[in-house]
Amino acid sequence: MPDRIEITINRTKVEAADREPLIDVLRREGIYVPTLCHHDRLEPYGVCRVCMVKVSWGKKSKYVTSCNYPVENGDVFDTESEDVLKVRNMSIEALLGRCPNEKSVVEFAHRHGISKSRFSAQKPGGDDCILCGLCVRVCDEIVGARALGFMSRGPDREVCTPFMENPESCIGCGVCSTLCPTTAMKMEGQKTAILKSRHGDVRPCRYALMGFYPGGVCANSYECRRCDIDQKFRELAAMEGCEHPIFLAREYAGSKKGGGTE
Amino acid sequence: MKITSPAKLRDTRNDLSGRQAEFSLTVTVCGGTGCRSSKSLAVFNAFNKELAKRGLSDSVRLIMSGCHGLCEKGPNVLIEPGSIYYCRVKPEWANEIVESTIQKGELIEKYMLIGLKTKESAGNQNGSQVHPYQVREILKNNGKIDPLDIGDYITHGGYESLSKALFELSPENVIEEIKKSRLRGRGGGGFPTGRKWESCRKIQADSKWVICNADEGDPGAFMDRSVLEGNPHVVIEGMIIGAYAVGAHGGRVYVRNEYPLAVHNLTVAIEQARKWGFIGENILGSGFNFDIRINRGGGAFVCGESTALMASLEGKPGEPRAKYIHTVEHGYRDEPTVLNNVETWANVPGIVLYGADKFRELGTEGSPGTKIFSLVGKINNSRLVEIPMGTTLRRLVEDIGGGVPNKKKVKAVQTGGPSGGCLPESLFDLQVDFDALTEAGSMMGSGGIIVMDEDTCMVDVAHYFIKFLVSESCGKCTPCREGLKEMDRILGKITKGEGESGDLNYLEELGEWMKAGSLCALGSSAPNPVLSTLNYFRDEYMMHIADNKCPAGVCKNLIEYHVIEKNCTGCTLCAKVCPTGAASGVTKQPHSIDTVLCIKCDECYKACKFEAIGK
Ligand SMILES: Cc1cc2nc3c(=O)[nH]c(=O)nc-3n(C[C@H](O)[C@H](O)[C@H](O)COP(=O)(O)O)c2cc1C
Ligand code: SF4
Numbered sequence: 001m002p003d004r005i006e007i008t009i010n011r012t013k014v015e016a017a018d019r020e021p022l023i024d025v026l027r028r029e030g031i032y033v034p035t036l037c038h039h040d041r042l043e044p045y046g047v048c049r050v051c052m053v054k055v056s057w058g059k060k061s062k063y064v065t066s067c068n069y070p071v072e073n074g075d076v077f078d079t080e081s082e083d084v085l086k087v088r089n090m091s092i093e094a095l096l097g098r099c100p101n102e103k104s105v106v107e108f109a110h111r112h113g114i115s116k117s118r119f120s121a122q123k124p125g126g127d128d129c130i131l132c133g134l135c136v137r138v139c140d141e142i143v144g145a146r147a148l149g150f151m152s153r154g155p156d157r158e159v160c161t162p163f164m165e166n167p168e169s170c171i172g173c174g175v176c177s178t179l180c181p182t183t184a185m186k187m188e189g190q191k192t193a194i195l196k197s198r199h200g201d202v203r204p205c206r207y208a209l210m211g212f213y214p215g216g217v218c219a220n221s222y223e224c225r226r227c228d229i230d231q232k233f234r235e236l237a238a239m240e241g242c243e244h245p246i247f248l249a250r251e252y253a254g255s256k257k258g259g260g261t262e
Numbered sequence: 263m264k265i266t267s268p269a270k271l272r273d274t275r276n277d278l279s280g281r282q283a284e285f286s287l288t289v290t291v292c293g294g295t296g297c298r299s300s301k302s303l304a305v306f307n308a309f310n311k312e313l314a315k316r317g318l319s320d321s322v323r324l325i326m327s328g329c330h331g332l333c334e335k336g337p338n339v340l341i342e343p344g345s346i347y348y349c350r351v352k353p354e355w356a357n358e359i360v361e362s363t364i365q366k367g368e369l370i371e372k373y374m375l376i377g378l379k380t381k382e383s384a385g386n387q388n389g390s391q392v393h394p395y396q397v398r399e400i401l402k403n404n405g406k407i408d409p410l411d412i413g414d415y416i417t418h419g420g421y422e423s424l425s426k427a428l429f430e431l432s433p434e435n436v437i438e439e440i441k442k443s444r445l446r447g448r449g450g451g452g453f454p455t456g457r458k459w460e461s462c463r464k465i466q467a468d469s470k471w472v473i474c475n476a477d478e479g480d481p482g483a484f485m486d487r488s489v490l491e492g493n494p495h496v497v498i499e500g501m502i503i504g505a506y507a508v509g510a511h512g513g514r515v516y517v518r519n520e521y522p523l524a525v526h527n528l529t530v531a532i533e534q535a536r537k538w539g540f541i542g543e544n545i546l547g548s549g550f551n552f553d554i555r556i557n558r559g560g561g562a563f564v565c566g567e568s569t570a571l572m573a574s575l576e577g578k579p580g581e582p583r584a585k586y587i588h589t590v591e592h593g594y595r596d597e598p599t600v601l602n603n604v605e606t607w608a609n610v611p612g613i614v615l616y617g618a619d620k621f622r623e624l625g626t627e628g629s630p631g632t633k634i635f636s637l638v639g640k641i642n643n644s645r646l647v648e649i650p651m652g653t654t655l656r657r658l659v660e661d662i663g664g665g666v667p668n669k670k671k672v673k674a675v676q677t678g679g680p681s682g683g684c685l686p687e688s689l690f691d692l693q694v695d696f697d698a699l700t701e702a703g704s705m706m707g708s709g710g711i712i713v714m715d716e717d718t719c720m721v722d723v724a725h726y727f728i729k730f731l732v733s734e735s736c737g738k739c740t741p742c743r744e745g746l747k748e749m750d751r752i753l754g755k756i757t758k759g760e761g762e763s764g765d766l767n768y769l770e771e772l773g774e775w776m777k778a779g780s781l782c783a784l785g786s787s788a789p790n791p792v793l794s795t796l797n798y799f800r801d802e803y804m805m806h807i808a809d810n811k812c813p814a815g816v817c818k819n820l821i822e823y824h825v826i827e828k829n830c831t832g833c834t835l836c837a838k839v840c841p842t843g844a845a846s847g848v849t850k851q852p853h854s855i856d857t858v859l860c861i862k863c864d865e866c867y868k869a870c871k872f873e874a875i876g877k
């Protein structure tokens with residue numbers, strides 16, 4: 001049992017476990033802080049910076065990301081003052097400027113009171129991807145396939161899809177597009193193409209590749225949306241509170257982590 | 263041959279010194295990267311041949327050393343005793359130098375260091391003639407010893423400090439001494455080294471690591487390279503002592519691939535140290551085990567950041583991660599790790615051997631010791647310097663650097679590498695140390711200093727550094743990636759004469775956000791070039807925006823070349839160099855420039871001897 005500690009959030013004293021991620025405490029206490037790159041089942045990444053809050057100890061203070069900040073006894077947090085909102089909102093404004101025409105990003109920004117951005121987009125017409133890395137990380141940490149990666153640096157950074165990166169290892173599960181908060185990750189078309197091209201007449205079902213029933217073969221020309229098996233596993237996953245069957249597959253396999261990671 | 267006890271170390275040293283005493287003179291040819299590129303190897307060979315020809319090979323010792331810090335004047339040759347220093351030496355001179363100086367003891371003045379335009383280049387008490395005002399603690403053996411010969415290092419007192427640490431001090435004693443010395447990390451952050459070591463010591467773990475950061479990604483900086491090339495053993499010795507103090511048995515040196523000579527000299531040094539029993543099992547018979555391996559970095563600037571460096575060492579992409587979980591606890595391979603800079607490690611043997619009090623005699627209260635800087639830019643003597651912390655910028659620029667060339671006025675210095683800040687001439691009495699620089703809106707960084715003269719446009723300078731940083735940002739976190747891109751865009755607008763009134767406030771807003779919100783120190787320090795120039799040179803920005811003028815005459819869109827008639831003698835030079843025929847006129851009559859034809863190539867401005875071209 002981890003030690004209990006006491007921290008202060010917006011002038012209220014709160015109990016927490018030593019070194020527990022701040023975001024867990026905030027959620028428990030019903031204090032809203034936005035997140036974009038965070039996912040409960042993945043290692044914290046801390047890159048979108050929309051979850052920033054201020055922590056102080058006496059006169060000293062700094063801004064930290066709540067998704068990966070481990071709380072310590074005596075920490076005093078401010079999640080709502082004007083200063084904090086300014087830092088957070090600037091990150092949202094930056095992402096809106098990057099993706100001015102992406103529906104989910106525009107909506108997210110609106111919800112946080114930001115309708116215009118001074119930032120210019122790197123790509124003409126704007127980008128779809130906010131570089132949260134959820135797709136890359138889920139493919140590595142949960143699926144274990146490592147079919148996705150990043151390429152280039154700075155403003156040119158982008159996700160490379162299985163076509164460019166590692167098509168051999170992609171199992172076509174599509175969890176990347178499920179987790180993608182935007183419309184950037186479009187796996188549906190690609191995944192069937194990958195499976196069809198790679199396996200000739202073997203045609204494995206992707207639920208087989210996910211580990212639910214090894215050896216299973218697709219009889220439906222990869223029209224998963226019309227397939228009973230797909231339907232069944234999706235329902236099952238939803239019942240267990242999983243966004244995607246792959247999480248269930250990994251839980252069955254007895255570990256939260258995917259097979260491919262060390 | 264293994265040295266298995268402190269007594270044996272002393273015997274070996276006496277033995278080696280005895281053998282060196284048989285030489286009456288030592289000729290040291292600089293073999294640093296700079297001098298090598300000006301063909302110092304040929305000079306070395308010429309001396310070798312000349313000495314052999316005259317039968318002097320047994321009485322005159324000839325060595326090739328690491329960088330002397332005067333790369334611009336190379337190839338450099340030092341003759342001891344007497345500290346005779348010859349610069350820009352040509353192989354053909356070997357004959358004359360050996361005959362006059364070595365055999366007859368005569369100085370050849372025309373080859374001596376007369377190019378150094380220092381006010382009092384001779385007989386200064388703070389340093390030798392070659393290095394006035396400098397205090398060379400770290401670099402003292404650079405240029406004296408042969409980096410490929412461990413025996414040379416040992417004769418100069420090498421590994422005595424390690425022997426003292428292993429046999430006379432407990433790990434806690436060593437940490438106590440480092441803490442007392444108040445040594446601060448020379449890699450840029452200035453974190454107290456003793457405190458870092460202590461946190462690592464306290465953690466219980468089977469395996470711990472010490473790592474040397476030799477990534478040196480700042481363009482133009484070559485402090486760490488020079489230390490590694492010239493005196494690799496001092497870094498190795500520091501690392502062994504550090505490992506003993508924190509309880510580590512594995513060491514790594516992360517060195518940039520673009521440093522082949524440093525890698526070579528270090529590799530040889532590690533092999534020799536292993537052969538002589540300073541690293542490996544049961545070091546000096548103490549029972550302590552430690553070994554070092556070299557890893558070559560890919561050369562990305564961000565790979566110098568501690569967490570990115572460790573990721574890169576593990577074979578992962580060199581990207582930073584959040585440091586809320588400290589690397590002293592979970593570092594390389596998720597194990598406790600102490601990472602220090604080359605120069606930090608190089609300070610350790612001296613502190614342990616001579617004591618913290620001695621170390622603190624130099625430097626300031628908050629930043630004791632010396633610091634190596636690379637002084638470059640618009641300055642007469644570009645060089646590597648080592649000065650006590652707290653030396654003023656004025657002393658650095660005017661006395662050591664010899665001021666700005668071509669009778670121009672000095673305008674500012676940029677310190678701290680690409681993400682450092684620009685400080686105006688009015689602040690030149692600032693005493694350089696970690697805290698003073700940070701307070702002034704710049705930083706120590708790894709010690710790069712770029713001098714700028716009145717022809718420098720500060721908006722253009724800020725833009726230059728931001729462009730570098732945009733290309734070096736890893737792009738992982740929003741503020742650094744999007745903020746730098748935005749700064750690049752706005753500064754581009756201003757230098758093109760398209761700036762708007764809200765731009766400066768927007769730049770400041772971006773800067774504050776990046777400082778507060780970035781994941782690693784690359785992003786949080788990246789606004790420095792912009793914020794510091796906005797702070798000290800706001801007028802210059804304003805002139806670009808409000809008057810469409812670049813007062814320094816740099817931003818092409820904002821200048822118009824014209825002839826200043828009262829200065830023009832009608833010498834026709836401008837008309838001759840102008841590639842488009844824009845500059846024209848009749849001999850001995852004031853010329854003129856047709857702005858329609860002018861492509862702003864600056865040729866006339868550079869050619870005119872009468873300051874008659876304005877822009
Ligand atoms: C972008 C960036 C680049 C860095 N590059 C270097 C470097 O080239 N060499 C270095 O020693 N430290 C570098 N650092 C600092 C290291 O992160 C780290 O603080 C240092 O190596 C610790 O050693 P010290 O305490 O001895 O200074 C860099 C930091 C950042 C943020
Ligand atoms: S594609 Fe989607 S999930 Fe992947 S990094 Fe971009 S926004 Fe995030």
Ligand code: SF4
Nearest residue numbers: 737738739742782785
């Ligand atoms: S601050 Fe820049 S370099 Fe550091 S993690 Fe963020 S994007 Fe990468």
Ligand code: FES
Nearest residue numbers: 046047048049067
């Ligand atoms: S949710 Fe914390 S940085 Fe993205």
